Amino acid sequence: VNHLEGHVYSAFMHNSYFMIPDSIFPLLTLIVSGGHTELVLSKKHLDYKILGETLDDAAGEAFDKVARMLGLKYPGGPEVSKLAKKGNPNAINFPRPMLHSKDLNFSFSGLKTAVLYKLRELKTTNYKLKTDIAASFEKAVVDVLVKKTLDAAAKYKPKTIALGGGVAANDRLRAELTKRTNILLPEKIFTGDNAAMIAVAGYYRF
Numbered sequence: 182v183n184h185l186e187g188h189v190y191s192a193f194m195h196n197s198y199f200m201i202p203d204s205i206f207p208l209l210t211l212i213v214s215g216g217h218t219e220l221v222l223s224k225k226h227l228d229y230k231i232l233g234e235t236l237d238d239a240a241g242e243a244f245d246k247v248a249r250m251l252g253l254k255y256p257g258g259p260e261v262s263k264l265a266k267k268g269n270p271n272a273i274n275f276p277r278p279m280l281h282s283k284d285l286n287f288s289f290s291g292l293k294t295a296v297l298y299k300l301r302e303l304k305t306t307n308y309k310l311k312t313d314i315a316a317s318f319e320k321a322v323v324d325v326l327v328k329k330t331l332d333a334a335a336k337y338k339p340k341t342i343a344l345g346g347g348v349a350a351n352d353r354l355r356a357e358l359t360k361r362t363n364i365l366l367p368e369k370i371f372t373g374d375n376a377a378m379i380a381v382a383g384y385y386r387f
Contacts, residue, residue, distance in 0.1 A: 182386060187378035188212045188345030189221060189229070191367040194381060201226075201385075209339035211330045213354070214346035214374075215241035215256070218287045218326075220333045226385045232333050233285025240322050241348045243289035247296050247318050251311050261315045262351055268312030270320035270353075273299060277325050285333050292321055319353055327357045334362060341365060347373045 189210045193201045208223040209232075218241075219234035238246070241258055248257020253264065275295050278288040296318050303310060334342055343365040344358060350372040358364045371378055 191378040192343035192365040205341040213348035235287040237290035264315035265319040268316030270316040272313035273317035275321040
């Protein structure tokens with residue numbers, strides 16, 4: 182079982198989905214992790230079509246690299262999010278790469294570089310500045326992920342939209358997607374790579 186397949190099924194690991202019905206299809210899944218950022222369409226079990234993916238850094242990778250710039254520990258995603266909760270997400274207008282591109286691909290390398298340049302420009306970063314950088318960076322990433330997901334939903338009209346991957350634990354991403362669409366969210370314990378989601382995908386493959 183490919184672990185990305187596990188991430189597709191992770192959003193269904195709730196008591197109400199003991200057996201995943203065929204009525205969920207077509208299914209659109211946003212997979213966001215340290216190594217992957219992609220939108221996947223499934224018309225039936227074990228059927229996957231990648232609609233868009235990152236052209237460079239994955240969103241989770243960008244979180245880890247920005248965390249390192251801010252002197253935070255690894256893994257960086259949870260640490261940046263924790264810091265972001267104390268900052269102003271509108272303090273710095275970081276770029277939203279490919280936000281208005283006509284395809285469903287992503288790019289986070291330029292955003293990561295913009296954070297690096299901002300840190301160099303500021304020369305000094307007190308705690309308040311760090312919180313604002315973390316919050317503004319997180320908002321930029323989430324804005325792109327949400328916009329692309331909504332674009333894909335408008336184009337392909339899935340019956341179900343789901344979220345998967347390590348970055349699916351991010352509170353801002355979960356809140357913004359929930360606010361804008363009826364999305365299935367994995368429990369946070371099943372967002373990172375885990376054996377349980379592989380077992381669910383393995384069941385359908387078997």
